[in-house]
Amino acid sequence: MVKRGEQMEAIIIEDLVKRYGQFTAVDRATLRVDEGTVYGLIGPNGAGKSTIIRSLLGLIPYQGGKVIVSGTDMSTPDAQRKVRVGYLPQKAAFQEWRTCEQALLTLGRLSGLEGERLRTRVDEVLDQLGLEEHRKRRVSKLSGGTLQKLGFAQAMLHEPSVLVLDEPMASLDPASRFMFKKIIKDLRASGTTILFSSHILSDVEDLADDVGLLQNGKARYSGPIDGLERMVSLRSELVVELADDRGEWRSVSVPGTDIRQPSPGWLVVHIDDAAQWDVLASRIVEALMKAGCHIRAFNRHDPKLEDVYMAYVGGAK
Amino acid sequence: MSLGLLFKDEVNGFYRSKVMIALLVGMPVIAVLMYLLSPDLGGMPLAAFTAVTISSMAGLLASTTLSVSIINERTQGVYDLFLVRPVKRSHLLVAKYLAVVACVVAAAVLALLVASAYDWSVQGTVYLGELGQPTLVVMTMACVSCAVAVLVGTLVRSVLLGVILTIYGGNQLSAVIVLTSLENVVSTETSALIGLVLAAVVLASSVVLFSRKVSS
Ligand SMILES: Nc1ncnc2c1ncn2[C@@H]1O[C@H](COP(=O)(O)OP(=O)(O)O)[C@@H](O)[C@H]1O
Ligand SMILES: [Mg+2]
Numbered sequence: 092m093v094k095r096g097e098q099m100e101a102i103i104i105e106d107l108v109k110r111y112g113q114f115t116a117v118d119r120a121t122l123r124v125d126e127g128t129v130y131g132l133i134g135p136n137g138a139g140k141s142t143i144i145r146s147l148l149g150l151i152p153y154q155g156g157k158v159i160v161s162g163t164d165m166s167t168p169d170a171q172r173k174v175r176v177g178y179l180p181q182k183a184a185f186q187e188w189r190t191c192e193q194a195l196l197t198l199g200r201l202s203g204l205e206g207e208r209l210r211t212r213v214d215e216v217l218d219q220l221g222l223e224e225h226r227k228r229r230v231s232k233l234s235g236g237t238l239q240k241l242g243f244a245q246a247m248l249h250e251p252s253v254l255v256l257d258e259p260m261a262s263l264d265p266a267s268r269f270m271f272k273k274i275i276k277d278l279r280a281s282g283t284t285i286l287f288s289s290h291i292l293s294d295v296e297d298l299a300d301d302v303g304l305l306q307n308g309k310a311r312y313s314g315p316i317d318g319l320e321r322m323v324s325l326r327s328e329l330v331v332e333l334a335d336d337r338g339e340w341r342s343v344s345v346p347g348t349d350i351r352q353p354s355p356g357w358l359v360v361h362i363d364d365a366a367q368w369d370v371l372a373s374r375i376v377e378a379l380m381k382a383g384c385h386i387r388a389f390n391r392h393d394p395k396l397e398d399v400y401m402a403y404v405g406g407a408k
Numbered sequence: 409m410s411l412g413l414l415f416k417d418e419v420n421g422f423y424r425s426k427v428m429i430a431l432l433v434g435m436p437v438i439a440v441l442m443y444l445l446s447p448d449l450g451g452m453p454l455a456a457f458t459a460v461t462i463s464s465m466a467g468l469l470a471s472t473t474l475s476v477s478i479i480n481e482r483t484q485g486v487y488d489l490f491l492v493r494p495v496k497r498s499h500l501l502v503a504k505y506l507a508v509v510a511c512v513v514a515a516a517v518l519a520l521l522v523a524s525a526y527d528w529s530v531q532g533t534v535y536l537g538e539l540g541q542p543t544l545v546v547m548t549m550a551c552v553s554c555a556v557a558v559l560v561g562t563l564v565r566s567v568l569l570g571v572i573l574t575i576y577g578g579n580q581l582s583a584v585i586v587l588t589s590l591e592n593v594v595s596t597e598t599s600a601l602i603g604l605v606l607a608a609v610v611l612a613s614s615v616v617l618f619s620r621k622v623s624s
Binding site for chain 2: 145148149150152169171172176177178180182183184185186188189197198200201202203245249
């Protein structure tokens with residue numbers, strides 16, 4: 092892990108506003124991605140992930156704020172010459188008459204690769220993504236997953252310093268998903284900055300150093316994953332399993348806690364102030380035992396990213 | 409630099425499309441068939457007749473293909489992969505335009521050569537001098553209707569609407585220009601010049617609109 096605070100920001104999105112007509116798709120979103128890290132942008136469908144990404148790359152105009160990639164505003168002329176970015180769209184599309192190889196050759200040339208170097212890189216990415224057998228196939232004949240791999244291949248072809256992936260793993264089978272994750276980890280290890288969007292939380296947990304949580308075009312959180320989890324440990328729970336539950340626990344009351352019974356034999360104790368955990372947890376167990384409960388087991392339940400996600404954005408849907 | 413690359417690429421793509429087969433094979437075949445089936449051509453040579461048929465067909469085929477392909481590629485997001493690279497938005501459109509016009513002109517010239525060869529074998533003479541004008545007419549019509557096709561392609565999202573606008577906008581417009589010369593209002597050269605200027609203006613406006621990302 093690179094130490095925090097020492098590196099520059101590769102991507103800065105500040106107070107970004109994007110409207111489609113009257114509709115505000117991105118509402119003053121602010122996100123930062125440190126150089127050499129992996130950033131996961133999560134949020135439900137329609138949250139504005141693709142819109143942020145497309146504004147970031149200078150593909151669509153936006154109404155307010157600023158977006159900067161490696162010190163360059165991508166909507167200015169010549170920005171693409173100064174900063175090497177790779178982009179995998181949510182749905183990668185190629186001209187239908189091309190073969191996989193032709194698509195990569197053309198896009199590689201446009202990225203400034205040529206000659207032997209171009210050939211080598213095309214071979215390398217075809218191999219890395221397991222596309223060798225499709226090399227000479229027409230793009231129009233490819234399945235959705237294979238097309239997605241070709242999309243990833245063109246995104247990393249020219250070894251960009253910043254890689255932007257829009258829901259890279261959404262339509263993949265488990266094996267391909269594993270392959271994509273491995274490549275993302277390898278690219279990170281070689282120093283590439285990666286921003287990817289997803290609505291699949293396990294992907295973000297596996298890959299990202301930092302996360303951005305997006306809902307209705309607003310950035311609800313942006314920062315390290317563990318920071319997010321710490322914020323949510325406010326909601327940590329003590330789960331108690333009882334042997335022959337006769338309701339003795341009803342008489343127990345400890346200030347600052349709240350006992351509920353989701354199903355017979357199980358108690359869930361909310362502790363309002365996580366800082367008081369060490370004091371209150373043992374006090375509750377003591378009180379329960381004094382009241383005559385037979386405790387079979389007890390356990391601390393820290394919410395997973397999934398719970399965090401539901402707490403932040405899931406409630407609406 | 410990227411323009412040359414894109415142009416070669418687009419010629420390659422258009423060349424592989426079925427439209428090009430229609431242009432290369434279909435046009436001469438149709439011209440010959442119509443020539444043989446028309447009873448009263450007053451001894452018109454095949455080459456001259458071919459020129460007339462082509463000028464009405466080639467522009468139509470090429471321009472509708474052009475607008476449909478731009479609409480499809482734009483709405484599918486094909487251009488995004490180009491635009492995150494050092495490629496000018498204007499080059500995307502101009503390369504496509506030049507590629508299609510070049511293909512149409514090549515097909516037209518080929519058809520005229522074939523027809524001339526036929527005339528040569530039948531009559532022993534070829535009226536090459538008389539082919540200059542029809543060729544110019546074909547080129548003018550192709551340039552104008554393809555420019556309109558590019559404009560339609562950059563603005564419209566529906567393929568059907570795009571086709572209708574291209575046919576009515578592009579081909580009527582190019583026909584009007586060509587008519588001025590056929591009716592001897594102005595010379596063929598003048599009408600070609602008017603056509604080329606008009607095509608350039610339409611193309612330039614498309615480029616400006618596309619660069620402002622009006623329709624993305
Ligand atoms: N071209 C467009 N025109 C109008 N509305 C759009 C357009 N693209 C996206 N939107 C709207 O903007 C919102 C955000 O979309 P998007 O960025 O695609 O979300 P996500 O990628 O998070 O699923 C959605 O409500 C969507 O309907
Ligand atoms: Mg999206």
